[in-house]
Amino acid sequence: MSTTAGYFDETILNNIRVKAENIMFDDRIKQQFDARYDVIKLINNIQTANVYPSLARFQKKVAVDVMWQNVCGQDVEDNVNCTVGGDKSSTNLDTYTLSYEKVVNFSSSENDFDDNEFDIQTAIAKQFLKADKNLTEDFAQYAVGIIDANAGWNTTSPEGKGDIVGADTYIAPAYWNASLAAYFSRVAILNKFTSPVILSGTNLYEQMYVAAANNANANGKGDYILYGDMNLYFDLFNVDTVTTPNQNSYLISQGALAMANRALHTDRVEVLHDWSRWRMPSRYLPNMYYDVFYETDCEYDRVIHKFKVKLVADVFVNPTGCDDNNTGILSFTCGVDPS
16 A cells, blocks of 8 residues: 555545545536437447457457357258258457557646635546546547448449448438438348448437427327337437538448457556556446556645546447448438539
8 A cells, every 4th residue: 555645545546436426416417427429329239249358468459359140151052962051150259459548637636625615535536527428428439430431332222312422322411301211221121231220410310309299290100100210329429520521320230330348457446556556437338447547746745646547448340241342331421422
């Protein structure tokens, strides 16, 4: 245990955790710490891959093993008597390094709390809550970027409402209404998507909002049902922020994406001479943890408490299955082909 005067021991650090939990029980205060991360909720709900800590110790960066299941290689052929069996379904075990590594650093000085109605432990607790929010939202935008960069080819034919240009499908603004559900259904079937969901920013949001209000009207139920069939996830804070100036939405197949995270420390605060480390669960990112580091310094003969909160994580796309151009993700832009 550190003998540095003013150093927070494990008991005090745990008290700070409790203070953070209590803050989030106050509906008025917690709003400033609520994260916007609907894209992460989507990925968590469609993930079917299993993620394990990697046994590849040679990795310089933190790595994980991801197991994907693909069923390919079946053919319909003429019968040959007494011949049974064929290609096996494949279980792909791939090792990935976690490329997303971001931190939030913050400090609190005793000097700032001599004439302050708040105590320093409460202030630090709020800093932890803010760090969780900021890292969650940054990782959410990173996830949108991964989705956008891995859009596959739309093989829908005839094209119908969509103008297909490479990995982009342009749909004119006039078509973005409830009737688009029928088009997305056809696209999903022809591209062999399984239980697809739609990730969107502002596209369709206001139309669906109005349809929900009109649901009570006798002639308004149809649109609301159609929107429900689309299985929409709206992330107003992250999708358009990443894809601007385009207004993109994404059709995503079940199992197309997986998330992974590794924290290298334990829940218990480990004190190493004059600094400490432990892991802290995210309130928002499902089953994810931060590594936390703590040390002190001197400022005008008073103690300044310094913290680092680190997230090491990533979002992965299912390795190409039966079709090299089918990633399980399709991108749709509200607009016309600029070329």
